[in-house]
Amino acid sequence: MTEQPARPTSRDVARAVGVSQATVSLVLGGKWPGRVSERTAGLVRDAAHALGYRPNLAARSLRLGTTRTALLVVPALTNEFFARVYTGAAEVAAAHGFGVVLYPSPAGTGPARDPFASARTALDGVIASSMATDALDAISGADGTDLPLVMLDSDPAAPGAAARVNLDIADGMRQVTEHLLGLGHRRLLHLASAVASWTFDVRARALAETVRGVPGATVRTASALLDTGAARQAVEHALAAPGPRPTALICDDDILAAGACKAVRRLGLRVPEDISVTGFDDLTLATALEPELTTVRLPAEQVGERGMTALLTVLDGRRPETGDLPVSLVVRESTAPPAPA
Template sequence: MTVNKAPRIEDVARIAGVSTATVSRCLNNPDSVRASTRLTVEAAIEETGYTPHFGGRALAMNRTHTIGAVIPTMENAIFARGLQAVQERLSDSGTTLLLACSSYDPEREASQIRTLIQRGVDGLLLIGEARPESSYELLKMRNIPVVLVWCNGETTDHLCIGFDNREAARRMALAVCDYGHRDIAMVAGITSWNDRAARRVEGVREALESVGLTLDETNLIEADYTLEAGAQALRKLMNGSNRPTAVICGNDVLAAGVLQAAKQIGLRVPEELSITGFDDIELASVMDPALTTVHVPHRRMGWTAADKLLEMQSGSADGSNVSFATDLIIRSSLARKS
């Protein structure tokens, strides 16, 4: 059996009629080589099928041109759309995105951070601020640039690209109150190690207290971000002694589950029960009824986070947080209390 040997840089140099050093410069610093020589080398690379050895290039340049990202879940469309924007920006600069998923587990995230550092990533993108201090200490010790997204830097000095989760939820809750609702419940995400979910609960609680209402254990349920968890939460609320006329949800997936359960138990939405979400995923506008929600600028966050990471590598980042505005999207799932 004949085994084809992988093409070497010497093969490219021989075909192009140049030195291996010139081939290396074409690969690593093309602007330093005359255009005619570069085109000749590129043609030789294509002819031979040569690909540079990743480890060797990384060692020579002290960079791997990779960025790592750890997200809580791949099941939430909002993270997928944000990461698509990150990937688009990084790809334009010749940088590869390595992705891991923590399933909202801080220990698993810490392990993935260590693994990505061992892989030699040039920087890391993480979701939110809440994680063990040991993870931050490791990043500092290894001098790894890090950008946190979906947050605005309330509890950390690290660079944050996001929005004010508390304020966005507060505005939504005030809108529900303005529609005349007084029996209001919330189905929130799990707040442990999730600053985004915790801030949204704080915002709703602050809004309700400002109009003389409360958000306590009788009208607050924390749930996993799944349709079934949202549905179970509504059934529990409706079996209680203080049935709500409006349910504020921590994200659109929970809201979809609440809406599904409402229909199953015979509640008319929004005539008997108003429902709101958070994120404005594509599903929100095609639900029946269409979901009132908070629009999150996920793509702008992704683009900006990628730009900041690239700037941090080049030493040109100014270190300033970027906080985007969110918008209330009022749709037909929210109605005035009759």
Template sequence: MTSNQASPPARREPPRPTAATRVTSRDVARAAGVSQAAVSLVLGDKWRGRVSETKAEAVRAAARELGYRPNLAARNLRMGRTRTALLVVPALTTEFFACVYTGAARIAADHGFGVVLYPSPEGIGPARDPFDSASATLDGVIASSMAADALTALRDAGLPLVMLDSDPDDDQATATVNLDIADGVRQLATHLHSLGHRRITHLTAGVDSWTFRLRARTLAETLHGTPGTLLRHHPAALGVDGGLHAAHAALTGPGPRPTALLCDDDIIAAGACKAVRRLGLRIPEDISVTGFDDLALAVAVEPELTTVRLPAEEFGAAGMRALMAVLDGDRPEAPTLPVQLITRGSTAPPPTDTDHTT
């Protein structure tokens, strides 16, 4: 082509919205190469069976890239919703509940919802309505590791209530989502038993809740009838100090000393490890210690904790999916998410000379 020949006109891409303009569903449709109706179905999570998975992902990707935010004011007026959910947790003392929130917020964002995180002032006790009128402010409530009867103030508002890590037979909940806590306890008990431990003390969280009662009951059932096994339960306040004091009492009390401490969570286990060392004992040569949850703390202690990993983020996501299903008039599933035994350096076979009596 010579210099005096005209160049063909360049193909012009449709203009992309700038920061000064509001991104619309039409912009998302254009970027994804689909219709506005398809965008509405995908972003409203009503696309299954009507839009292909490939197109749905293209819409979600385009919405993220363009920074699309739905016109919530118009949608709220049209649907009579606030597009807000409340997540109630007993405390924010570990990253477990932070991960539950992260998973819930991720799914909520896909539906144009916001999530308000509310740590109950009374722990697992009665949770007050944090608003003048929850029914006017919220579309639904998700509660993690709480009892439904502790949420009377919120249930009285007539809102859908999704319970996480709670009694599946509690008919006060609209839906329940659980972790397979019982299987996690069975895995821990089997692991310790297979190593040769027959004197096991369960450091039980001093909290009257369904999940901790389930752990104690499952452990007793798993070890029941096992020849030569001595199972004891010792209450421990939730916290490192609580675990330290409970483990010290368990290891210095009357009778044969346990060879393994099975703790209801990693924080109690961390305290138990301190107690073992202060008594001049070694982990795992003299005493094996296990936790539960697989918090960051589990790999911060030395030796690292054998524990049960809970998929906290997916747990929160499953709870939010259940709430979205309820709000759409569907009957949600009641999934039980699998958990995983993580074996690390805090467990080993008991010492050969185990007849220690105090």
């Protein structure tokens, strides 16, 4: 029988770099900032990779009383945005010897059931995206033994979170609204999400505030669930209503915008010649549409990265980074000046 080569140990990594095993543990455990130089940390990571060293997470968990596992709760697994959030979180977690369990809230916004016999014995912390804090009571607990909770894209005034990671959603809506107003549009239709959520409330307020200071500008509102069929029906109904037809549709996300574009075509109209359409998120769908969609790009991977980093920082007893992540307007072919009256 062929003898298996010995598995590399932290002592092997330490010997290769010329540092102590304690230094190796600090670096590979993600606790080196302020204790080990960046150069040494890089050398340790390189040596561990070259040797094929992997920490014994089971032994470490028993020793430290931790599982090195985080739960990421999202409204849906079918939305590309949340898949990208997971990608960002998982990359940071892997670099620190953590795993991430992805779990969808059954109803989209909560309440989320505990996917374990007891999350507090299976997890070190929870990251929740675009959900109300009180939807997570079954997981994070409300009896004084709460898991650290990091909220993504959530109301900064809501209690219960150890850290928050927010996008500058209001600025995104201001950018897209100012783009349409700058093109000369004054009759706007807001296709709002029918899902009750802080992030969609922020979009509605920012839109109303931006339009308020522009003479002659008006906004009507229609709402639909986050589904292209529901969006198409809502826009068809809104465009058939009495009164002057809107010249631009501002949609709360790209899925709604796709349904809006279908509605415009079904009514024998053209995008953008007759009606401009905008989205929000910059999903892959935005460039699959014809014409391609003007939308607001949200850095989803960065949201996940910042969220996982915040959780690790809290677990280490330090203060996480603050400040909203910037978003950007992406102008494509679905918007143009309104047709002459």
